[in-house]
Amino acid sequence: MNFDFSDDQKQLRDQARKFLAEKCSPKAVRVVLDGKAPYDKELWKGLAEMGFLGVAIPEEFGGAGAGHLELCVIAEEMGRANAPVPFSSTVYLAAEALLIAGSDAQKKKWLPAIASGEAIGTLALFEGKGNPSPKNIKLAASGGTLNGVKKPVPDAAIADFAVVAARTGSGGRDGDISLFLVDLRAGGVEVKSLTNLDPTRGQAELTFKNCKAEPLGAAGEGWSILSQVLDRAAVLCAFEQVGGSDRALEMGRDYALDRIAFGRPIGSFQAVKHMLADMYVSATLARSNSYYGAWALSTNASELPEAAAAARISATQAFQHCAKNNIQVHGGMGFTWEFDCHMYYRRANAMALGLGSLSYWEDQLIDRMRKKNAA
Amino acid sequence: MNFEDTPQEAAFRATARAWIAANAPKQYEDELRKSSLGRTQLKNANILEVAKAWQKKKADTGWACLHWPKEYGGRGSSPIERVIWQQEEGPFGKLSGMFIIGHGMCGPTMMAFAREEHKRTYLPPLASGEKVWCQLFSEPAGGSDVAGLRTRAEKDGDEWVINGQKIWTSGAHYSDYGILLTRTDPTVPKHKGLTMFFLDMKSPGVEVRPIKQASGASDFNEVYFTNVRIPDHQRLGEVNDGWNVSLTTLMNERMSIGAGVSTGFPELFDYCSSLMLDEGPAIENAAVRSKLASWAVTASGLKYTSMRAISALSKGERPGPENSIGKLVAGSMIQDVATYALDLQGAAGVVSGPEDAEVAGRFQAMLLRAPGTRVEGGTDEIMRNIIAERVLGLPGDIRVDKDVPFNKIPTKGRN
Numbered sequence: 001m002n003f004d005f006s007d008d009q010k011q012l013r014d015q016a017r018k019f020l021a022e023k024c025s026p027k028a029v030r031v032v033l034d035g036k037a038p039y040d041k042e043l044w045k046g047l048a049e050m051g052f053l054g055v056a057i058p059e060e061f062g063g064a065g066a067g068h069l070e071l072c073v074i075a076e077e078m079g080r081a082n083a084p085v086p087f088s089s090t091v092y093l094a095a096e097a098l099l100i101a102g103s104d105a106q107k108k109k110w111l112p113a114i115a116s117g118e119a120i121g122t123l124a125l126f127e128g129k130g131n132p133s134p135k136n137i138k139l140a141a142s143g144g145t146l147n148g149v150k151k152p153v154p155d156a157a158i159a160d161f162a163v164v165a166a167r168t169g170s171g172g173r174d175g176d177i178s179l180f181l182v183d184l185r186a187g188g189v190e191v192k193s194l195t196n197l198d199p200t201r202g203q204a205e206l207t208f209k210n211c212k213a214e215p216l217g218a219a220g221e222g223w224s225i226l227s228q229v230l231d232r233a234a235v236l237c238a239f240e241q242v243g244g245s246d247r248a249l250e251m252g253r254d255y256a257l258d259r260i261a262f263g264r265p266i267g268s269f270q271a272v273k274h275m276l277a278d279m280y281v282s283a284t285l286a287r288s289n290s291y292y293g294a295w296a297l298s299t300n301a302s303e304l305p306e307a308a309a310a311a312r313i314s315a316t317q318a319f320q321h322c323a324k325n326n327i328q329v330h331g332g333m334g335f336t337w338e339f340d341c342h343m344y345y346r347r348a349n350a351m352a353l354g355l356g357s358l359s360y361w362e363d364q365l366i367d368r369m370r371k372k373n374a375a
Numbered sequence: 376m377n378f379e380d381t382p383q384e385a386a387f388r389a390t391a392r393a394w395i396a397a398n399a400p401k402q403y404e405d406e407l408r409k410s411s412l413g414r415t416q417l418k419n420a421n422i423l424e425v426a427k428a429w430q431k432k433k434a435d436t437g438w439a440c441l442h443w444p445k446e447y448g449g450r451g452s453s454p455i456e457r458v459i460w461q462q463e464e465g466p467f468g469k470l471s472g473m474f475i476i477g478h479g480m481c482g483p484t485m486m487a488f489a490r491e492e493h494k495r496t497y498l499p500p501l502a503s504g505e506k507v508w509c510q511l512f513s514e515p516a517g518g519s520d521v522a523g524l525r526t527r528a529e530k531d532g533d534e535w536v537i538n539g540q541k542i543w544t545s546g547a548h549y550s551d552y553g554i555l556l557t558r559t560d561p562t563v564p565k566h567k568g569l570t571m572f573f574l575d576m577k578s579p580g581v582e583v584r585p586i587k588q589a590s591g592a593s594d595f596n597e598v599y600f601t602n603v604r605i606p607d608h609q610r611l612g613e614v615n616d617g618w619n620v621s622l623t624t625l626m627n628e629r630m631s632i633g634a635g636v637s638t639g640f641p642e643l644f645d646y647c648s649s650l651m652l653d654e655g656p657a658i659e660n661a662a663v664r665s666k667l668a669s670w671a672v673t674a675s676g677l678k679y680t681s682m683r684a685i686s687a688l689s690k691g692e693r694p695g696p697e698n699s700i701g702k703l704v705a706g707s708m709i710q711d712v713a714t715y716a717l718d719l720q721g722a723a724g725v726v727s728g729p730e731d732a733e734v735a736g737r738f739q740a741m742l743l744r745a746p747g748t749r750v751e752g753g754t755d756e757i758m759r760n761i762i763a764e765r766v767l768g769l770p771g772d773i774r775v776d777k778d779v780p781f782n783k784i785p786t787k788g789r790n
Contacts, residue, residue: 001384001455002377003679003686069376253767268770270756273763280762281700285676292679295376314672362668363661369671370658373648 003291005073012066013073019050020081026340032084032200033343038158039202040084045117053091054115057099062112068232072239072294079240079319080247082343084200086120086155088240088354092233093154094121097163097179101217101225106181110161122159123229124150124182124206131360132230134223135172137165139208141180145188146208154354156204157193159184164208165226168219177222180213188212198350200343230355231308235293238315241351242290245283245315248322248344252276252329259331272329279322286311286318306372309365316352316361323348380459387456391463394438399467400429407466411737412637412709413590413744414729415469423549426470430504440478440502447486447494448502454688476545477501477508481554484624485573488611497552497573509550509576511541511598512621516786518543519757521556522565522618523776523784526600528557528572535559535572535610537580537603543751547583547596550576554624555605556617561782568781569617574605590743625753636705639712639741640674643667646716646734657719666715673708677701699766702748703758710745713738 005013023046031037047053056071057063064070071091078087095114098107098121113119127150130136139148146166156162162182169176182189188211196203217225253276256267266272293311296304323344327334334341352358380388403425406417416422433439434448441457443449452460461468471478482501485494500506517524526539537557547553553576560568576583580603585593612620647667650657657663680700716738717724726732727739749755763769776784 001380001458001682001686002690003682004690005376249767253769256769264773265770267763268773270760270772273767273769274756274759276767276769277759277762280766281704284680284700285673285704288679288683289672289676291376291683292675295378298376301378309668310672310675313668314676317669317672359661359665362665365668365671366658366664369644370648 003295005069009069009073012070013077016050016052016074016077017080019046020077020083024081024083026082026343029082029084029200029340029343035199039086039155043083044085044120047085047087048115048117051115053087053117054111056091057095057111057115061107062115064115068236068298069294071236072290072297075236075239076243079243079347082200082244082247082340082347086122086158086201088201088233088237089122089155089159090114090120092236093123093229094161094163096232097123097216097225097229100228101179101221102181106214106216110181113160119160120155120158122153122155122162124153124156124162124164125226126150126152131356132226133172134174134177137167137172137177139164139166141166141168141178141213144213146180146182146211146213149205149207151205152194152196152203153206155202156184156206157191157202162206163216164213165222166213168222174223175220177226178219179216179222179225181216182208182211182213186212196350198346200347201350227305231305232297233355234308234312234361235290235297235304237351237355238286238290238293238311241315241319241348242283242287244344244347244351245279245286245318245322248319248326248341248348249276249279249283251341251344252279252322252326255330266329275325275329279325282314282318282321286315289314303372306365306368309361309368312355312361313358313365316358319344319348320352384455384459388459388463391438391460394436395463395467398432398436399464400425404466407469409735409737410469411639411642411741412748413592413740413742414737415472422470423473426473427504429467429470430474434499434503439504440482443482443486443498443502447482448499454685458682458685473507473546473549474504476510477506477550480510480624481508481552481573484554484571484611484620487623488571488620489573490608493573493609501552506551507546507549509544509547509553510624511544511547511553511555512624513543514540515542519754521621522569524556524558524569526555526557527561528559528570528605530559530607531604533607534604535570535607537572537574537600537605539600541598541600542586542595544583544596544598545594545751547576547598548585548593552576553598554611556621558781559617560615562780563615564778565776565781565784566618568615569621570614571611571617571620572605573609573611574603578603578605580604589746590740592744594747636677636701637709638670638674638677638705639709639716639738640670642737642741643670643712643716646738647719650719652719663719670708670712673704677704699758699761702752703755703762706745706749706755709741709748713742713745717742 023043028040032040051064052074054063055066055074056068059065098110110119127138161184164180164182165177166180167176168178188209190207192205194203194205256272257265259266290311293307296307327341327345330341333339403417437450440449441452441460445451501508512521514524528535528537553574555572555574557570558568559570580601582599584597586595587593647657647663652660720733727736729735732739764771
């Protein structure tokens with residue numbers, strides 16, 4: 001047993017941290033936050049040049065051919081930096097769906113373009129309120145064309161292609177769902193940007209009208225593929241959330257050391273110290289659960305569904321907890337637009353919903369634990 | 376990142392498993408499996424005797440105190456082998472409760488500070504469970520503020536004369552030896568006038584009085600010292616350097632607690648898996664599932680946190696401070712878990728007698744024992760201070776007595 005990242009992986013993490021500290025300062029994040037750009041194009045280009053976009057994509061498809069553990073350490077740094085780029089939608093969702101179910105031709109077309117930064121991808125799953133479920137997918141596919149509405153779709157306004165979950169059968173069963181690949185530049189899709197909690201990562205509504213689409217994976221396999229994609233993304237997002245939790249904790253700690261009230265640093269008051277200690281506790285639990293998820297992901301272990309749900313829940317709780325209490329430690333200044341605290345608060349709460357809500361994943365975890373116990 | 380055993384680890388696991396299968400006291404397995412915090416006892420046997428017999432059997436074949444050097448009664452095993460052993464020992468590990476303080480704290484302190492001849496004399500019978508040790512630190516006037524302790528040690532020739540009182544001493548009533556923190560110089564600030572010793576608990580002048588706890592049981596004691604004489608060669612560390620010696624003990628306490636903290640989660644998950652509520656199976660109830668999931672990730676988070684520490688240890692790195700969260704998190708969790716298990720039982724949750732209560736009253740016993748867990752070995756508040764100060768680097772509390780000679784600290788009439 002060795003329950004830690006390797007020295008090479010830790011080195012990669014340091015490299016990513018250094019790169020992002022330089023290229024993705026809070027000031028750079030604010031350009032997107034303030035609506036002056038839809039995402040940070042320069043940073044996206046830089047991430048491609050560093051090889052970070054294709055780190056888990058095999059070399060034959062233009063990637064670095066490293067693996068998911070390497071992607072985990074980069075994800076952690078993306079979360080720490082609050083990077084305003086479509087990393088999670090392109091790399092965790094679209095690329096993973098292609099890796100799991102894409103034909104050779106589909107992989108050849110899109111994966112090298114992802115790795116080089118030329119293509120942004122996303123997953124169009126949700127149709128308004130509700131959590132991931134075959135019952136909630138109404139968008140219809142017939143004869144290679146799609147009709148229906150998807151929202152919210154992450155980064156859809158800047159995406160070049162989307163993996164779309166559509167109904168091909170008559171009921172709401174797993175086998176009634178199939179996946180399709182849609183070139184968003186080819187017409188047949190209307191895009192409307194949606195104002196959302198976290199402006200540093202866009203959300204949009206996609207309306208498909210007789211839109212041409214090619215199948216991704218076998219017909220009726222859509223739900224099974226999606227479940228795998230969501231599990232993988234849950235682990236990868238958990239690392240972003242862990243990075244964000246650590247950063248929010250550090251910000252709170254630094255402010256508590258710096259800020260003087262009643263003649264002493266506020267970090268010397270137990271009420272503040274204990275709040276920060278509790279933030280450390282939840283960030284640590286989330287990190288440990290996420291490491292287990294990373295192991296399961298990287299070895300494609302049978303424990304992955306359970307490990308992914310646990311990482312997802314733990315990291316969601318930790319990031320929300322750390323982000324909100326970071327504002328509390330900062331007091332009034334924490335509630336200003338000027339201070340960066342709200343950027344993590346926004347990101348934490350948006351990420352808590354993106355792959356399905358906390359209660360959805362809690363439900364999933366119990367199902368998966370019962371399944372394991374029954375086996 | 377690897378969870379599989381190496382071939383060497385797999386071989387060790389197989390050896391351990393075979394030995395346990397052939398030697399463990401199987402007749403108690405079921406009862407031990409069903410025991411949990413607040414109720415670890417056997418119906419038809421004295422658990423202390425069963426525990427001592429099992430420990431001795433392990434020691435005779437080199438399965439006691441695995442990580443200790445062989446010459447002191449251990450096996451010289453790696454940290455990971457120790458974890459493998461714990462996994463394989465399973466419910467029989469619950470028999471180690473009475474040895475935790477001796478093995479986890481007193482032993483390592485002796486190893487670091489005792490004379491070589493004492494180590495060779497005292498450590499092997501400590502490892503084998505033939506002799507049980509306790510730790511005499513806390514006092515009525517020094518709980519969280521342990522450096523405020525008042526038990527005096529005064530030099531008389533080659534001996535020290537001890538007078539004072541300790542409290543909350545786990546297992547003192549069945550202990551043979553103890554490590555004892557005393558005040559040797561009251562004229563200097565409190566941390567600078569302490570000295571550590573070990574002593575025979577049967578020495579004349581030692582009186583042990585059990586404390587009846589809020590749970591009704593008696594695990595802790597008061598220990599009184601009246602002119603107890605300890606030879607100087609039983610001193611651990613330098614005179615007046617006892618505070619530093621005690622930090623070694625407490626550091627080991629945190630390490631030893633890390634892996635085995637009890638959260639109550641497996642018990643609750645089991646219970647909910649078969650429990651029927653008015654509206655159907657508990658495990659299918661949305662509110663129950665949400666609670667279970669949240670506790671599940673807390674329990675798994677603690678487990679993997681300690682595995683990270685063990686990985687670091689096995690690579691020769693000092694384990695990070697992550698392990699210090701274990702007791703803090705598990706203590707309040709087990710209390711909440713027990714409260715919730717009773718809530719699920721409705722009015723019947725009030726019945727606690729093993730004969731009549733749900734699942735033999737295990738959650739009622741857990742509920743009554745849980746407040747102690749949040750206090751012993753450092754209260755929740757002290758644990759948060761430790762995390763805030765040692766891990767996050769926040770300033771220490773303002774301590775008005777820090778640079779004041781001990782005998783000038785106001786006492787509100789106590790002395």
